[in-house]
Amino acid sequence: MAGKLTAAQGTGILLVTANVGSLFEDPDNLQKTWLREFYQTVQTHKPHFLAVHCQEVGGKNYEASMSHVDSFVKELLSSDAMKEYNRARVYLDENYKSQEHFTALGSFYFIHDSLKNVHQFDFKAKKFKKVVGKETYSETLEGTPSLEKEKFPQDYFPECKWSRKGFIRTRWALADCAFDLVNIHLFHDASNLVAWEKSPSVYSGTRQKALGYVLDRITDQRHEKLPYFVFGDFNFRLDSKQVIESLCSTATLQTVRAADTNEVDKLIFRESDNDRKVVLQLEKKLFNYVNQDVFRENNGTSLLEYDKELSVFKDRLHELEISFPPSYPYSEDSSQGKQYMNTRCPAWCDRILLSPSARDLALKPENEEKSIVYDNIGPNVCMGDHKPVFLSFRITAGAGKCCQRGEKIFREAPL
Template sequence: MAGKLTAGSGILLVTANVGSLFEDPDNLQKTWLREFYQTVQSHKPHFIAVHCQEVGGKNFEASMSHVDCFVKELLSSDAMKEYNRARVYLDENYKSQEHFTALGSCYFIHESLKNIHQFDFKAKKFKKLVGKEIYSDTLDSSPMLEKEKFPQDYFPECKWSRKGFIRTRWALADCTFDLVNIHLFHDASNILAWEKSPSVYSGTRQKALGFVLDRITDQRFEKVPYFVFGDFNFRLDTRQVVESLCSTATMQTVRAGDTNCVDKLIFRESENDRKVVLEIEKKLFNYINQDVFRENNGTLFLQFDSELSCFKERLHELEISFPPSYPYSEDSSQGKQYMVTRCPAWCDRILMSATAKDLVLKPENEEKTLVYDNIGANVCMGDHKPVYLFFRLTAGAGKWCQRVDKISA
């Protein structure tokens, strides 16, 4: 067995779409890192997992050099000096279009955590973690993770997407669990998302997420509790949101002259000089009062967040008590402002299997040691606010987990 934990070792899971950080590294990276370090300082976790998506940003050919600086800063900063072991897996090989996911999975282990092991998927045994290591070019052949990109026909609208998942497996004390970094497909057009309820895009995400869950629970390896966290790109049901926001408005449809396709939707108040309430285009969702998405942390709109409902037997989530995590302004002076490109939504999530939920919600875990929230609520963190889950893993939690019988030093 791997060694015993001190009572209540802190686990910090973070998901962060970091694409914006590499478009404007001078302004955004310092702020992002400061807020991340503050979260670490506040909770003092023993084990940290940071799942990043869109590593290198949209122009990754030009931005990959910024990625190296970002990772080096994370590994060598004063704030992280007590984390004496680390594993960083960066999918930077953008020249390999059939494999490239732009995912980055970073794991940090505190010096006080004496026994932690990582699973070797080829040897099918756990290996003790020592030192700090970064892997970037050889992810497809690394035995310490599983990486897959979704088949091209899952999202034919994109010539090629960077969507997929990376899975790692860990053993802390008598407990084993999988950590899965995931990036699902986005909404390509707001108008297409509005046409049907649920939208065509939600069906594509459902198919891809089902693919991942089937893969990580198949017969090749022993089943263990799992946490899936990343940018799921879950969106609110656009049709229902529009009906809610514009219940008394009249709609005007603008069509493109050459194709007769719907180009724009304009919703106007019936009275009040027919004031425009909402405008929707392919990449425009401009509502007259953005504050409604922030009021009471956007709770009113959770009723339209329904993409997880078909996975309710397989995936669980703690109660959301933070505003929609996307799409925030990338202007470094606008920390709370949403962009008018998309309807705000909870894209970034931390989900878990029933057995993982049992680990998180053990009776002895006090309420105050369990936090599901965003990072950098009041400052610009890029177009996505990172989301984190902090909990304590108590000794003996492994009654839900496999025995760690095969360990190599």
């Protein structure tokens, strides 16, 4: 698969983020397709180092899905497609009985047999250790020294008692440089009606607070500061108020209230003429817009102007240009690969973000532009309600301006 490394060729890195909740609701239909498309992506990009960050591992009913999780992990570790990856680390947060700790995050790391001297950081011992063999860590990850895991405090998102949102951080050293990889799952929009009330929405403020917390944690004084890649389900949404006003600019609004509480139950946007045809119907969990093509034409990029949640972090996080359609919420019907569900306004929830120094690693001037790809997986088939998103790039030798001294810390030189 991946050829022998040469200095000129560099080290191929593939980062993937995938909310896999749907796979455990309907494993017979969805898992085979998902794995086929995933292996195809690995085959195409031939990475030497592969990191897969999953959210919602086990789906909504973790207890019932445990056996499906085990078979999914076994398949990934033993499949023919991955046979040249002779080292692996798998971290599964399976501690679903602990409300205060459970995040349902899963982080998978695979190292090709041609890549020598890969080290992983031990956060307790505060030093790098050589990675050998394949190891899986599950259940209680709190005591695992090769990662840091936190669930967001309950008061960050009080309306959701069972929130599983949080992050897992690991630290790696390869090809003369070291970096952090952070698996993240931020808060969703609980109600379309609330999201529409103001711009930016209350939910966007909650996500901003949580992401700021993560960035502060991974750059605090406890450890050496290194380049970092944060990838996961950020749950970033388009600015609801603005996007609806744009989609329904000529429509008239009818408000339907619940008889018993007088609270707004439903918003109906109708065309002023044309038999007062319904353009959009909005409820707590319904976003039924008359023309889904707007989210698919030119990959929906005309709507990127309403994708604003990252702008607050523009000095701390960088993203490559998005040229794929909104990654959520796709139909979970296995025959509907390109259809969106009419539950939420489609949005780019699944992202791969880079710190300024990580961007410098991935976007070295000597790298050909075509060697960097930011895209989704399985565009034409059903992958569940989220399409996985990947970033493929190469690190050229010495790119990180880091040095290795045995198992001591790799230091990043000042940029």
